[in-house]
Amino acid sequence: MADFHFELVSPERLxxxxxxxSVVVPGSEGQFTVLKDHAPLMSTLKPGxxxxxxxxxxxxxxFVRGGFADVAPTGLTILAERAVPLEEFDAAQIAADIEDAEDEVARAKTDEGRRLAAEKRDQLIEVKGTLKI
Structure with a gap:
């Protein structure tokens, strides 16, 4: 299988x-796999x-929380809001993230704001279930 260049970047570091x-990406419209010579694509990420x-x-x-994936002829770049090696993943942190998302739902002033905050909360709950933490 041929290789391609991949970078995972968080605000703190490369x-x-x-x-x-290959790289399996948790896109907001569903997971997708990137292989060498993948067609150009840009996607937002959901927590996953x-x-x-x-x-x-x-x-x-x-584990990534939000961000963007950019597939280009030069490879794949993921710009993540947060990226943590799964072996270092902190179950207490995801519980805190869920609580923060629930607060965002309660503070939302518009239906659209409430919908987006609820979607974020639901994605985090899905990740928590997937990781069995």
Whole structure:
């Protein structure tokens, strides 16, 4: 399987940069897999897990919370609001994120604001269930 360049960037740092075989991305419209020579695409992210297949024997997993994925001829770049290696993932943090999202729902002043905040909360609850934490 051919490799392509992938970068995972958070506001604090470059989390990952290297040649990979595939990346599974939690797009806001559903998960998608990027392989070498993928068609150009830009997507927003929902909270979820990015699976990086570096080689047949090495897979890396990161929890991401929001952001953008950009597939270009040069490779894939994910700009994440937050990116944490799954082995360092803190269950208390996702519980706090869910609580913050519930507060956003309660504070929303418009129907659209309430809908967006509820969608964010529901995505976080889905991630919590997926990770079984």
């Amino acid at each position: 989390v990952f940069s290297g040649e990979v075989q 897990v990015v699976d990086i297949l570096e080689s047949p024997s090495r897979t890396l997993r990161f």
